[in-house]
Structures are given as C-alpha cells and as structure tokens.
Amino acid sequence: AQKITQTQPGMFVQEKEAVTLDCTYDTSDQSYGLFWYKQPSSGEMIFLIYQGSYDEQNATEGRYSLNFQKARKSANLVISASQLGDSAMYFCAMEVAGAGSYQLTFGKGTKLSVIP
Amino acid sequence: GAGVSQTPSNKVTEKGKYVELRCDPISGHTALYWYRQSLGQGPEFLIYFQGTGAADDSGLPNDRFFAVRPEGSVSTLKIQRTERGDSAVYLCASSPGTGERDEQYFGPGTRLTVT
Numbered sequence: 001a002q003k004i005t006q007t008q009p010g011m012f013v014q015e016k017e018a019v020t021l022d023c024t025y026d027t028s029d030q031s032y033g034l035f036w037y038k039q040p041s042s043g044e045m046i047f048l049i050y051q052g053s054y055d056e057q058n059a060t061e062g063r064y065s066l067n068f069q070k071a072r073k074s075a076n077l078v079i080s081a082s083q084l085g086d087s088a089m090y091f092c093a094m095e096v097a098g099a100g101s102y103q104l105t106f107g108k109g110t111k112l113s114v115i116p
Numbered sequence: 117g118a119g120v121s122q123t124p125s126n127k128v129t130e131k132g133k134y135v136e137l138r139c140d141p142i143s144g145h146t147a148l149y150w151y152r153q154s155l156g157q158g159p160e161f162l163i164y165f166q167g168t169g170a171a172d173d174s175g176l177p178n179d180r181f182f183a184v185r186p187e188g189s190v191s192t193l194k195i196q197r198t199e200r201g202d203s204a205v206y207l208c209a210s211s212p213g214t215g216e217r218d219e220q221y222f223g224p225g226t227r228l229t230v231t
Contacts, residue, residue, distance in 0.1 A: 004158075033217055035219075037222075042224065043205060043224055043225050043227075044222055044223070044224045044225070045159070045207065045209070045222035046222075047219050047220070047221070050217065050219065052217060091158050091159075093158070101164045101171055101172035101174075102147065102164070102211070102218060102220075103149065103161040103164055103172065103175070104149075104151075104159070104161065104220065105161070106158030106159050106160070107158050108156070108157055108158050109157075109158050
C-alpha cells in the first residue's frame with residue numbers, strides 16, 4: 001500500500017520569502033509519480049507540479065520546485081517569492097503506475113498562510 | 117475550455133435517503149475519478165472509470181455506494197441509505213487517459229451533508 005505523510009499541519013511565511021512544504025512517501029513500487037496540488041478556500045484542487053520516480057532532474061514550474069530525494073523518499077515543495085494568493089491548503093499525492101488504475105493517494109495537507 | 121463541473125454544489129439530505137451526485141468531465145477525457153474528502157483530510161479515492169467501465173472500484177467503502185458512466189462522459193455517484201458519516205466533499209477528476217503522468221483535473225466538488 002502507498003502512504004503519503006505531511007507532518008506540517010500549518011505553516012506561515014512572510015510575503016516574498018521562500019517556503020518549503022514537507023512530504024515523505026512510502027511505496028514498494030519502483031515506478032511512481034509524485035504530485036503537488038493546491039486547494040484554496042473555494043475547494044477546487046489545482047495541479048502545481050509533477051515528479052516521476054525515474055526523472056533525474058528536480059521538477060520546476062515557475063515559482064514551484066520539487067526537491068526530490070529518492071533515497072530518503074521525500075518530495076518537498078519549494079515555493080519561492082511567496083505571494084498572498086499562495087495562502088491555501090497544499091496536498092502531496094502519489095500515483096503508482098502499473099496498478100491498473102492511476103488513482104492518487106493524498107497526504108493530509110499543509111495549510112500555508114502568507115503574511116503581508 | 118470548460119473544466120470539470122459538478123452538480124449540485126451543495127446537497128443536504130436526511131439520514132436514510134438516496135442521493136445522486138453528477139460529474140461532467142472535460143470533453144475528450146476518457147479517465148474519470150471520484151474522491152471523497154472529509155473535513156481536515158486529503159481526498160480519498162473511491163472509483164476510477166476508463167471509458168464506460170469501472171476499471172477500479174476498490175475505494176468504494178461499501179455496497180451503498182455505486183457509480184455509473186453509461187456513455188463514457190458524464191458520471192453519477194449514487195449513495196443509498198445515506199448515513200451521517202457519508203457527510204463530506206465529493207470530488208470528481210478527469211484526465212486524458214493516456215496513462216501515468218496524466219494530470220488529473222478536479223471539479224469544485226459537491227458538499228454532501230447528511231442530517
């Protein structure tokens with residue numbers, strides 16, 4: 001079975017500063033994908049970034065980057081130059097390939113608050 | 117283009133009643149997923165459709181839950197004899213269905229409250 005652990009229920013960051021949201025995962029599969037989603041108070045899940053288990057380079061998407069450490073089974077999200085609009089819940093999720101379904105297993109999330 | 121839509125946005129029902137929740141995926145997306153998100157938790161997988169068939173229903177909690185996608189587009193999640201523990205936000209997601217690394221696009225969810 002797959003498991004995602006997000007140990008930070010809440011985080012605060014000053015506007016324009018960088019912040020790291022932690023995510024560790026557990027799987028016995030060799031091929032998997034890691035996702036980060038943002039969920040504002042409106043409730044919709046917004047895709048941010050993806051990292052495949054065989055990708056050699058850390059993924060980046062604009063202000064988002066994923067610090068992927070395979071040996072430690074961690075996939076931390078780094079948000080640079082935080083903006084007030086970044087205040088939201090952030091979920092780390094994992095997809096295991098080859099299981100016949102591409103369902104995502106989510107962590108419990110981290111609530112990020114950006115302080116002006 | 118239009119994203120994933122879900123109706124109703126809110127549903128309040130009495131314990132024991134039957135409810136239907138609808139999901140309209142992005143046009144052309146063959147894969148469709150249902151998730152349930154309880155308060156303070158991440159979404160939990162319920163069922164996955166590839167086309168018209170339920171390819172994986174391992175997340176359905178019991179036989180009171182059922183979902184269909186008869187024409188490979190719109191899907192309906194059906195809950196019989198609702199219980200208070202069914203109260204949650206039900207999220208639908210669709211993806212192109214090309215396999216792994218398929219980004220799932222989520223709808224706004226239906227908030228179900230069972231009184």
